[in-house]
Amino acid sequence: MIQLSNVTKQFVSGERVVCQVFRDIDYNIDASCSISISGRSGSGKSTLLRMLAGLDLNYLGDYYFKRNKLEKNIEKMATHRLKHIGIVTQKYQLLSDRNCYDNIAFPLKCLKHDKKTIKNKVEEIMELLDLNEFKDRYPYELSGGQCQRIAIARAIVKSPDILLADEPTGALDKASEYEILKIFDLLISKGQTLVVATHSDVVAKHCTSNYIIEDYKIQSIK
């Protein structure tokens, strides 16, 4: 579904290479796969997810989506991301001035869906993820694990082709991690394509394929 082709990623300052992250990688994510990405701190997990999301366009090589090469243009990538990619981060990044219903509805409003469609889709996803009790609450009235469940609902309400999750359980205790894993299992069983960057072996075990970033490459873990 997403393919990074012949990609080299460095952070540079002027002429100086500050950090080499990837060297000549080809990486393909198939539809309906659930993938974990592990690797030492600083190996490049977040950078990879940012590249897959089209948030980092500053690399050598090409980005393909469903076999079409996309131009590395900020506006075009933003439109691509809004339509096709859901993103979850460790810090949830919910809108603090909106309740949970409006947080989940937000991407659908950006996509200019009509009110009835938005209501139906938000209610459907709240039911699916068992979030109805939080509907009118604001993010500051929720625990970290509850915030993360709302963030996942917001990421998937638009039925993205792929869900990218960067350390989604990194800030959570075991019980909350378990709640998130239950949601991932549900999404995986429904065929959602999922890429999770994680330090957690428990999270990795829930995915169908496991990869590690080492020596500037993304390597499959057998």
Ligand SMILES: Nc1ncnc2c1ncn2[C@@H]1O[C@H](COP(=O)(O)OP(=O)(O)OP(=O)(O)O)[C@@H](O)[C@H]1O
């Ligand atoms: N803006 C930047 N300028 C220079 N180097 C950067 C920049 N952003 C990230 N890096 C470097 O790129 C490398 C990869 O960073 P990244 O955040 O992707 O690692 P990570 O595997 O997600 O780490 P962690 O597990 O600690 O979150 C790191 O060595 C980091 O220092």
